[in-house]
Amino acid sequence: MSDKVLLVGEPMGLFIADNPGPLDSVGSYTFAVAGAEFNVAVGLTRLGHEAAFLTKLGPDPFGARIVKSMDEIGIDTKMVIKTDERNTGFMLKSQVTEGDPEIYYFRAGSAASTLSPEDLAGIDLSECAMVHLTGILPALSDLCRAATLDLMGKARDAGVTVSFDCNLRPQLWPDTRTMVETTNTLAALSDIFLPGINECEVLLGTRDEREAAARYLEAGSKLVVVKLGADGAYYACEDGREGYVPGFQVDEIVDTVGAGDGFAAGVISALLEGQDVEQAVTRGCAIGAIQLTSRGDNEGLPTREQLDAFMADPAHTPVKE
Numbered sequence: 001m002s003d004k005v006l007l008v009g010e011p012m013g014l015f016i017a018d019n020p021g022p023l024d025s026v027g028s029y030t031f032a033v034a035g036a037e038f039n040v041a042v043g044l045t046r047l048g049h050e051a052a053f054l055t056k057l058g059p060d061p062f063g064a065r066i067v068k069s070m071d072e073i074g075i076d077t078k079m080v081i082k083t084d085e086r087n088t089g090f091m092l093k094s095q096v097t098e099g100d101p102e103i104y105y106f107r108a109g110s111a112a113s114t115l116s117p118e119d120l121a122g123i124d125l126s127e128c129a130m131v132h133l134t135g136i137l138p139a140l141s142d143l144c145r146a147a148t149l150d151l152m153g154k155a156r157d158a159g160v161t162v163s164f165d166c167n168l169r170p171q172l173w174p175d176t177r178t179m180v181e182t183t184n185t186l187a188a189l190s191d192i193f194l195p196g197i198n199e200c201e202v203l204l205g206t207r208d209e210r211e212a213a214a215r216y217l218e219a220g221s222k223l224v225v226v227k228l229g230a231d232g233a234y235y236a237c238e239d240g241r242e243g244y245v246p247g248f249q250v251d252e253i254v255d256t257v258g259a260g261d262g263f264a265a266g267v268i269s270a271l272l273e274g275q276d277v278e279q280a281v282t283r284g285c286a287i288g289a290i291q292l293t294s295r296g297d298n299e300g301l302p303t304r305e306q307l308d309a310f311m312a313d314p315a316h317t318p319v320k321e
Contacts, residue, residue: 009037010112013090043265052076139172164190188219246318248289262291
């Protein structure tokens, strides 16, 4: 059985500010490709895993550049759908000296926002061991919400593991109620659910990671990993296994964007390699920490050698209490 992971979502053009400051004062940008699911695909391929991408792109330079980037990285693009009717989304990101960068999207009505159940009619999941989705795709449109639900159902019917990172983006949803209800429905349909503790507060009204995990397991998920920021993560499994994994230390946080995607790539890759849940979450914490030290959304995601060196360095290694 292949260990290929199918990523589904919206990759976009990304303009990163060359100097610190608000976006309305930026003079020049560096171009890259971004998107939560794209970041996970990059992380997986750098660790030697196979990744394929399903999305919808427009007939513009951004769409062409995204496919070119995927081909160069080694991400399978056979499921990428081209359309002449809509353009590919892009975004601006500020450079900061502390805190989270400012993000501005140009993605309303994008090609990816028209991804529908009809686009999935002939999808073949036989080569996939896992499908990874985030809460960003279902936020884009009613069609995308229907497509996400449809894909999760197809994956379950095919015996393919579903990984879901809620990745809440309130600005993309029509309202908070729709965001919360849809995200909780998708979480219950997933095999692996990866929320952050702040997201648990929004979705469930609790900052108790054990309570949140228990509620999602009861709803139907099989493994819940709650990200706790610098404190690491808490995991709970349907068979009763649970535990805390401490976070890794870094000298300087350059940019927080992409850390959660690095975490997902770490957890998914380790589970595909047959490692136990604690080892998988530990790898997730390590890659998330590494990504914090890079300005780009995915440039800092490590190769196998870089990951091993980071995890073996006593300066980064967490100390269990």
